[in-house]
Amino acid sequence: MSTRAIVVGAGWSGIAAALALVDAGVDVALLDAAPQAGGRARRVEVALGDRRYALDNGQHLLIGAYTETLRLMRRAGVDPRRAFVRASFALRYPDGFLLRAAHWPAPLHLAAALASARGCTLGERMALAVWVASMQRMRWQVAPDRPAIEVFEGHPDRLVERIWQPLCVAALNVRLQQASAAVFLAVLRDSLGADAAASDLLLPRGDLSGLLPDAAIDVLRIGATVRLRTAVVGLRPPAARGWRVETRGEPLAADAVVLALPPARAADLLASIEGAPCAETVALLRAIDTAPIATVYLRYAEHVRMPHPVYALREDAATERYGQWVFDRGALEENCAGVFAVVVSAKGPHLDRDRHAVVAAVARQLTADFGLPAPLATAMLTEKHATIVPAPGLQRPPARLDAPGLYLAGDAAASPYPSTIEGSVRAGLAAADALLADFGLPPRAAR
Ligand SMILES: Cc1cc2nc3c(=O)[nH]c(=O)nc-3n(C[C@H](O)[C@H](O)[C@H](O)COP(=O)(O)OP(=O)(O)OC[C@H]3O[C@@H](n4cnc5c(N)ncnc54)[C@H](O)[C@@H]3O)c2cc1C
Numbered sequence: 405m406s407t408r409a410i411v412v413g414a415g416w417s418g419i420a421a422a423l424a425l426v427d428a429g430v431d432v433a434l435l436d437a438a439p440q441a442g443g444r445a446r447r448v449e450v451a452l453g454d455r456r457y458a459l460d461n462g463q464h465l466l467i468g469a470y471t472e473t474l475r476l477m478r479r480a481g482v483d484p485r486r487a488f489v490r491a492s493f494a495l496r497y498p499d500g501f502l503l504r505a506a507h508w509p510a511p512l513h514l515a516a517a518l519a520s521a522r523g524c525t526l527g528e529r530m531a532l533a534v535w536v537a538s539m540q541r542m543r544w545q546v547a548p549d550r551p552a553i554e555v556f557e558g559h560p561d562r563l564v565e566r567i568w569q570p571l572c573v574a575a576l577n578v579r580l581q582q583a584s585a586a587v588f589l590a591v592l593r594d595s596l597g598a599d600a601a602a603s604d605l606l607l608p609r610g611d612l613s614g615l616l617p618d619a620a621i622d623v624l625r626i627g628a629t630v631r632l633r634t635a636v637v638g639l640r641p642p643a644a645r646g647w648r649v650e651t652r653g654e655p656l657a658a659d660a661v662v663l664a665l666p667p668a669r670a671a672d673l674l675a676s677i678e679g680a681p682c683a684e685t686v687a688l689l690r691a692i693d694t695a696p697i698a699t700v701y702l703r704y705a706e707h708v709r710m711p712h713p714v715y716a717l718r719e720d721a722a723t724e725r726y727g728q729w730v731f732d733r734g735a736l737e738e739n740c741a742g743v744f745a746v747v748v749s750a751k752g753p754h755l756d757r758d759r760h761a762v763v764a765a766v767a768r769q770l771t772a773d774f775g776l777p778a779p780l781a782t783a784m785l786t787e788k789h790a791t792i793v794p795a796p797g798l799q800r801p802p803a804r805l806d807a808p809g810l811y812l813a814g815d816a817a818a819s820p821y822p823s824t825i826e827g828s829v830r831a832g833l834a835a836a837d838a839l840l841a842d843f844g845l846p847p848r849a850a851r
């Protein structure tokens with residue numbers, strides 16, 4: 405009889421775990437409380453005036469270093485070359501400031517970016533080169549962990565403000581002052597510090613569900629059981645072996661359970677187990693803080709375009725400049741001509757403002773920076789718990805939990821990476837690997 409596993413949560417992490425287990429011959433059931441798969445990276449229909457658009461619960465950006473995500477997409481039958489517009493890394497501001505990597509072998513791509521940086525003085529370029537060289541010598545590692553701002557001591561303020569702070573907020577969804585230096589440097593090492601392709605920007609041509617969840621669920625429906633609209637409400641170890649997964653309907657039995665859930669939901673389920681075998685894990689999960697991301701969608705006339713599909717925006721809450729990045733969705737997909745997505749990441753003063761005030765401020769920012777007219781229609785989507793806060797020294801529980809046959813995936817699980825799509829996919833694969841090893845099944849790599 406084959407091993408039976410239940411994966412709880414059909415976000416990108418749960419999908420990664422489920423597909424890896426199916427490929428290993430495990431009998432898999434994938435459950436999700438929501439009516440659709442994709443979790444925090446999924447399609448949402450948004451009304452902008454008299455038209456409805458297939459957009460996202462929040463604008464996402466992927467990079468070339470997302471190797472496991474790209475592999476997973478291919479496994480599900482999605483060709484990343486069609487799914488993304490791929491561009492060399494560029495940090496481009498509307499006022500002309502530009503840091504752009506060349507498509508040369510590492511580390512020349514980075515050297516070229518530093519040498520050709522636009523809007524920087526010679527002294528600033530030198531400071532950048534010295535800092536990058538010192539990080540390369542340190543192999544992009546610090547011990548003990550500390551707030552990321554501390555690795556920029558003595559660095560020119562303007563470069564921190566224009567380069568490192570925006571990159572930290574984009575990758576970690578917290579500012580340098582709250583971020584783990586170890587996690588931020590791991591991201592830089594694997595992107596800017598690796599070969600040029602790793603730092604490429606991957607801009608989704610369509611909505612996020614089309615990138616993976618739709619295709620993956622189709623594949624899983626053939627080799628596994630997929631149950632959407634099925635919330636798991638408790639876990640019970642039966643007398644003999646395995647687990648009973650309680651839903652609002654019939655309970656389901658399995659030899660192993662993978663929890664691919666946000667930290668608070670995983671904590672709730674682990675706390676429901678009689679005898680509290682995972683009390684330490686529950687405490688770690690409950691100590692994880694989360695941070696929000698808001699996306700403001702603005703619709704203009706269809707011919708309105710920006711010269712490039714993505715720009716960094718100068719953030720300054722004091723003058724109500726809340727937007728940090730703007731994406732011209734019309735440059736990426738025909739159906740969205742005239743639609744722009746502005747990202748407002750992390751905690752900030754905008755959270756204390758009424759949403760209409762934030763949207764109006766973002767529209768003014770685009771007018772000031774690009775000369776855009778007033779938008780025809782707007783919408784704002786806020787994910788309150790978009791990502792976990794990678795605070796210095798944050799401890800995340802390992803994939804293998806303190807009860808046999810129970811595994812943790814998702815961005816709550818231990819990882820050198822922040823709470824991103826790639827981090828979640830890797831955590832899903834790590835949970836699947838642990839399960840395969842414990843049940844004596846051949847490892848994934850051997851296939
Ligand atoms: C607005 C926004 C912007 C972002 N931008 C980026 C970006 O640019 N780049 C990037 O890499 N990452 C970005 N992220 C982060 C990325 O989306 C997440 O890290 C990733 O999607 C998390 O995936 P996951 O599978 O770990 O968790 P989730 O996506 O949260 O999946 C968990 C699933 O569990 C289900 N669930 C919850 N409770 C239960 C239950 N009791 N029973 C059954 N099912 C349950 C949920 O419905 C959900 O589908 C962004 C996130 C947001 C919200």
